[in-house]
Amino acid sequence: MDAPPIIVVGNGISGVTFARHFRKNSTKPLLIISKETPYFFSRTALMYVYMGHLRWEDTQPYERNFWKKNKLDLLQGTVTHINPKEKKITLSDESILSYDSLVIATGSLPNKFGWPGENLTGVQGFYSKQDLDSLEDFSATTNEAVIVGGGLIGVELAEMLHSRGKKVTFLVRENSFWNNVLPKGESELINQHLLKHGIDLRLSTNLSEIIEDKTGRVKAIRTDSGEIISCQFVGLTAGVKPNIDFLKNTDIATNRGILVNKYLETNQTSIYAIGDCSEQQEPQVGRRPIEAVWYTGRMMGETLAQTLTGNKKAYRPGHWFNSAKFFDIEYQTYGLVAAQTENFEKHFHWKHPIENVAITIAYDQNTKQFLGINTFGIRMRHELFDQMLYEKKSIFYVIEQLANCNFDPEFFESFEEEILQKFNKEFNTEIKLKKKSWKVIFKNIMP
Structure with a gap:
């Protein structure tokens, strides 16, 4: 009899990242089940299909033969029940599958709040x-x-x-x-x-x-x-909520999401949860229990793949970061920048008088330690800010390094001098910008 496979429920960024990294270190059979689509696609690209910038097939990062070539089996179906004691799952067609380990990566669903008419057509x-x-x-x-x-x-x-x-x-x-x-x-x-x-x-x-x-x-x-x-x-x-309604009649512990420990383990043996549907019981300081973000889903998938291939590893997401676009304004955030400053946190804010370009730097008013940054219309280097956060650099150091932090100054207008001028005036300092140094940049971006 063939050995039961590792079963992954959900073929989004979390589930597929897990499957890819698992396959790098293990030859065990693995099955990915998805209700949504037969093949993985980039969810963040959906809007560009509607807007005519991409075709649907352009959202699929891997060729069709990738899955067979890497011995990753695919099944389009809906999981309706999980039996942890017998290590079996039931599908909507009433078929029953056994698993060795089960990875739940079912993502999110849009919130509804009981509005009259919320289920109408349109x-x-x-x-x-x-x-x-x-x-x-x-x-x-x-x-x-x-x-x-x-x-x-x-x-x-x-x-x-x-x-x-x-x-x-x-x-x-x-x-x-x-x-x-x-x-x-x-x-x-x-x-x-x-x-x-x-x-x-x-x-x-x-x-x-x-x-x-x-x-x-x-x-x-x-x-x-x-x-x-x-x-x-x-x-x-x-907003969205974890897609976990199908777990209601199981012994898998849930709150808003599927409760997991730092190893992404649920309360049931050999069952794990990653991505939007998971909820950290003891989240890292500065992180939320549920983070429905592409980057965190990818990191969880990579982490769990290590654990299930013999290298048990805790999920440690590090400092918060995210990016988005508001029409044509690019937005990036690294570290923590509170919407409203309280207690020790203070903000330095600069905005261009005409263009849609701005930054906000959060810092500790007592120690001047750098806490985080939001940028609008300026593309910055994630790795440099991440290192500054780990090394607990001061806001003065961050300002000095703005030229190195700017990701693409060759193609876009630079605003470091204007930012520096306002900063020196507000802080009554005479800081000067450090010249751009590829040595400094590559030191932080190379593994």
Whole structure:
């Protein structure tokens, strides 16, 4: 009898990264099961398919023969139940499969909050390939769209619909865009940028009801102020939640997500969880229990592959980092920059008087230790900031090294001198920029 395989449930970045790295060090059979698509694709590229910048096949990083060549078996199906005691899973077609170890990497689902009409035709989130397909179907008969929830997915969806000439109304509960994450100056920068792009940004506005027409499709929404806004499509982008409903009748411990320890182990022997669906029981200081981010999913996959090939390794994500785009403004964040400063944290903020370029540097007001940085419109080197955070450098050191931190000064305008001038004035210092040094750069970016 053949040995049962390692089974991975979910073929997103977490599951596929695990499978690839597992295969580098083990010849054990491995099966990837996915409900969504038969092959792995880049989820962050979905918006560019809709906007016509990519074809669907361009989102798939690996050729079709990659999986067979690397002896990674694929199955498109839906897992409906897990039996940890017998080490078996049940699929929606009632077939039963045995596993050696089980890796759950089922990702996220868009949040719904019980709004009247949230299940009408023309109302959806934006996360999956199926969401892309349904959005495409609705687009031909959509002239007006409403987006509910002001986060990164909401901005992506606004840009997508705007690219097709749709009138977009964007409902944001907060009094400034994403101001639970971004400091005031940065949040206001994005407010103005969205408005300049023709997005009807409604701050301090909540959804009250989604109204249907005679066919069961959305025809309008009502806000909490009673205003009725005509629309043929509603995008629900008020965050995501772990996709774990299929675990309700199992002994696998869950909270918001699947509870795991630092080795990504659940409370059940030989069952692990990685990516958006997992919840750290003891998260690293400065990190959240659930982090639905591409980078963290990839790191979890790499880490667990080490453990299941004989090199038990704890998940240590290090310092927080992320990147995104707000239409044509690139955003990067390294370390921790609080939306509102409290206790010891202070911010140095610089914004270009005309262009959509800005930075905020967080530091300890007592020790001047560098805590984190947000950048808008300036592409910076992740590795350098990561090293500065590990070495607990001062904000003065960070300012001195701005030329080295700038990722592509040869192709874009540099703003180091303007930033330095404001910094010296605010801090009453006479710091000078260090000349760009490839030695310093490669010291930090080479393994």
